[in-house]
Amino acid sequence: MHLLRTTSTSLLGATLIATAAAAQDQRLDRLDPSVRPLVASVIDSARAAGLPTEPLVQRALEGATKGAPGEVIVGAVQRLVADLGEARSALGPGTTPPELAAGAAALRAxxxxxxxxxxxxxxxxxxxxxxxxxxxxxxxxxxxxxxxxxxxxxxxxxxxxxxxxxxxxxxxxxxxxxxxxxxxxxxxxxxxxxxxxxxxxxxxxxxxxxx
Amino acid sequence: MAQSLGIHHVGASDGELVRRVRAGDTGAYTALVARYRDRLGRYAVHMLGDREDAEEALQDAFVRGYRSLARCDDPERFGAWLYGILVNRCRTAGARAARRGRLFVRDDAALTRAPLPSPAERAEWDDTVRRALARLAPEYREAFLLKHIEDLEYDEMARLTGAGISALKMRVKRAREQLQLIFREAERV
Amino acid sequence: MFEHSENVIERIVAHLRRPVQIDPAVDSRVMEEIAGGPTPRVSGPHEAPPAETATRAFQFVVVAPRAARVALVGDFNDWDAARTPMRPSQRGGPVWTAVVPLSPGRYRYAFLVDGSRWLADPAAPAARDDEFGTPSSVVTVGGS
Known part of the structure; x- marks a missing residue:
């Protein structure tokens, strides 16, 4: 029980730190204020899961520059998180972020x-x-x-x-x-x-x- | 024989710079570009009759020179070798410009109507010479510039242009005759 | 004014032999283009000659007639339209270029014309993982 609580606490701690990291990424200020927290939260979850976050930031910024609606941007980032996760499962631990990003693209293809x-x-x-x-x-x-x-x-x-x-x-x-x-x-x-x-x-x- | 182009340098020799570029020191190419920019540019400006076209052809020649530097057999003769590339680029650019129809006034009437060049008015003289050159066929203009302005020997010109020496001599002669004729016509108006 | 024909030729030669000053900016344009790729300029990003560093310069080229400004945006510049403005060809022709250093990886990118029109690169693979309804392209940078 004690062990479980410790683990939960450290996971929570990691998430909090991660949230702080994403919240401070000024590049995400280009997103609509109503969308920004959602995107930051998806990115934070990915970071907590050990996935690379830069492709996610880029995908969100692409959506912002292209003037996509907020829900489309959030959906796109979520799908990329899923693809990156699947790529990591297939490619194994030690896979580099560029490999994961390319792997996600191959899966999507x-x-x-x-x-x-x-x-x-x-x-x-x-x-x-x-x-x-x-x-x-x-x-x-x-x-x-x-x-x-x-x-x-x-x-x-x-x-x-x-x-x-x-x-x-x-x-x-x-x-x-x-x-x-x-x-x-x-x-x-x-x-x-x-x-x-x-x-x-x-x-x-x-x-x-x-x- | 870079000297045959009348080019003299201080500092690192062409061969030394070429060897440095080949060894991976891309920056050394800047020195070669700066060394030949104005000299080769003059030929391009007179050949194409348009400064922007000339600078584009010149830039293109330098870039192509860099990319095919491995094929420059005699690095000490880099300048002469680059001249060959520029001559080709100018031919291509000239043909392209002619197709666009935006270069070289071929309107003889316009030239004969032009005011006589006055030594006091350099701009007019400049314009008249430019239009006279433009009336020459490209291969005559090329031969005239290489011989009389760039001071090349006929064997060097033959190497650069791929034409035979006798043909080149004939082109230079025709170019001179045509220029004289053009200016005589202008004088009569 | 031209009594002797030979005088005319001499005058022409003297006139044409005067030094011509070429815009020194040619130097930097040459060096930029050299960094941009080993092949004569066509469309699509071109890899520069092998460099010692992991980063390589790529030249992006797009033909956009009548454009007033063109920006290159992609995974390498935060899709920020202000970051990498493309440069028009010297006499304001339709060819726009930009050189960007890239480390090994797969990047998606597109051209933004006059702030509103999106163009993919016809000389590069299309990005099928596009989520936003406008075309994008892919450049892949190898490490070996």
Missing amino acids: GAGPAVLAKLRRARSQTITVPLAVLADLVASGVPVDSAAAAVLALASTTRDADLVEFRRAVERDIALGAPPGMAVSTAASAAYGAQGLQLDAGARQSRPSRP
Whole structure:
């Protein structure tokens, strides 16, 4: 009982400190006074849960600049909190804020948590860019499964810059009229090297080293 | 042979600055830009006949020069190499401006109606020369400026323009003849 | 006035050989553009040459004819329309640019024209996680 009370007290304390932190963020003054406390409270809860708050602040400020109604801004921030939470569950502890933000975007685009978890295992370096590329590909009309398979196959051996270039190639081909699914497999094969690429989620051949 | 462009420097040599830029010291490029800005700018202003177009072409040439610095085979000749880029940029800018129809007065009547240049009125003389230059075909104007204003040798001009030496000599000759003719016409009015 | 043709040429040459002073601001524009990207200017954000630091300069370009002012807003500047005004091309043409340093990550952004009209970047991926009914774009900054 005593232990429980201590824990509750410290959680409450953390929330109070967090509330103070959000309340003092002058950037949120750009929000309508009727909306500001609600947004601050959502952000505080996220902080208490150990989620990054900067993407939430940015989302709220975007809404303010775009002149969105208060309830739309609050709803958008709440949805982003949920996405960030789900991304963290899928990607595990130690995930960096940029990875969480990109992961949330990938989830919103339609990639499942399992894909995020596979990406985490597939690559030892940061997976911010693979996650962002995945989100962008799906946004370009590439079916989620094809996009996920291609990014998974490339993630372990491909540098960030080449992944971004891969995404550009896909978008270029789509703009030129290629069906999105075909565009992604063509570009992935080119990015992967001459030996070809099996676009299933398990395909992870070693890639020739770059000159 | 940066000297063939008549350019003399104090301080770090072009080669030294180019090597510093290639080693990652982007700031060293500022020194090269400042060194060649006015000199190359003069060519662009006379070639394009419009100061804003000229500054844009010049800026573009410097940026392209930076981005392809790895292909500058002889860093000591950076100035001459950059000239080549600028000549190309001016050709592109000139063609674009001609399509826009906003550059180069091709109205012969306007020129012959123009008042005679008076040595006392530099602005008028300036304007007359500018319009006379504008009446030359671009390749004549280019050859005339490189030969007589920038003091290049024909082999250097051939390297920069991709034209043969005899063709360049012919262009310079035609440019001179046309300029003389234009001014004779102006005199008769 | 021009009795001898050769005199005319000499006078023209002397006139054209006078030094021409170019706006020294060309220097800073060149350096800014160099920081903005390794490729000739087209649309979309372009990564600068590799830098030692984690932050890289990106150049944003938008074509906005008849605009009086254009602001770049996004996750990197608090969506603050006053923070990153874009600069028009030199003779007031329709091309507007801004250079922003970005650290690795995914950023959403948009262009705000004359304080009221929103434009996405046609050369960048569209942000589908847009919640506010106006288009936004995405730039992804890699670390490797």
